[in-house]
Amino acid sequence: MAETVQAVELQEKEPLFGAKEKRLLIDPLSDNNPITVQVLGICSALAVTTLVIPSLVISVAVVFVCAFSNLIISLLRNVIPKQVRMIVQLVVIATLVTIVELTLKAVNFEVYKQLSVFIGLIITNCIVMGRLEAFAMANKPWRSFLDGIGNGLGYGAILVLVAIFREVFGKGSFAGIKIIGNTSDFMINTAADGSWFAWYSPNNLMVLPAAAMFLIGIVIWVQRSRNPKLVDIS
């Protein structure tokens, strides 16, 4: 009896947001980034990053799905039968993704049309399932939830970063605000008479998925060269 009381006390002493919890949130943003270090979820990172707004939307969706699937699986981790563990995880992910899809369809139909299949493809995003298997099945709900948010944010940060480069250099706009281009809709009209920017033309390569691969490659390169922890010693 005395032992259990002590155990309960020990549990309560764990801070709600201590150093460990902070690391769960911060690590996936740099040292353990799902895209650049774990190299998960690359396919959607190449496909949806042509424009900033859709990338932001999909990042928010992934943060939501990651966090709540982690939380739910972690709550259920002791009652899930081992034989059907993967199926249960998939059902939880699929349910959350469908919720996101239905909500987006009601809130912003145009972005929903733009993202089309990619919302549904969050189900197959390796990051979500990977975190469930590697973290949520073995950790407590609160920490799993934070881990989900951290990984979602890590994914979203790279997505938005790549999207900013691709939209600005490929389309001459930022989040739909037209900055530079050859019609009068743009703030800087390169086609105007005597324009200083007559030499400018948008880089069409940036619109294609190949550009996303180069950009992610460059991000990985910069990150590895600045962070000694990531240098492969083998």
Add this chain to the structure above:
Amino acid sequence: MQRDSTNYVLFFTMTMTVIVAVVLAGMYSSLKDIHTTNEQNYNKKQILSSLDLAENFKASEKADDEVASIFEKQVEGVVINTAGETVEGRVAADVKMEKEEKKAEADRQYPVFKYKSDAGKEYYILSIRGNGLWDKIWGWVAIQNDERKTVVGAAFGHKGETPGLGAEIKDNKTWQKQFAGSEASKLMLYSDAGTYQGLMVKKGGAQDKSYQVDGISGATVTCDGVTEMLERGLAIYMPYLDSIKK
């Protein structure tokens, strides 16, 4: 119950399925009305976007309410059959081209949208649908109901064409601008001699600018699909347009 027993697995999966089904079904049915309105507005916006070039219309930048009110006040929908006769009792906005094309050719019905501008100009927006390289492509062509059927603009959509190549039919505004023609030469569906010539996306650049537009490099198959769609799809509306002109 043992956690690894078959009964427990069955119990667990069934409970989970029921919970998930109830949650999703509830959400779907409660949001269904909003989804339908959104979809209708989206379609209306796309239909009106074929007028973008005609009078600096910019349908794609208009708010949903504005589009809905334009549709209510200035657009008149008519449904026609293959013989060019009007069909009573059907709303044009509810005619879905993807459903019509599954019917036998003689049974198909087509929507025509007549837009009246504030200045009193009348445009007819015709819906067309065909095949691209990977999947379906579709579009709306706005014309004036004059002798040679002058084209004033067009908008296109596609299901799965390659981004940067075939998808340019939707994304490339400079290419679409050709359908508005220039002051000197407009595209026309009928030739000088009065025969139907349709419209053509010409590989290697338009030669006869009365009915040809430049192709998109790297998207030959999609462009051929667009040509086929324009030629076949627009011909269907001609009997109707001729009949109301008289």
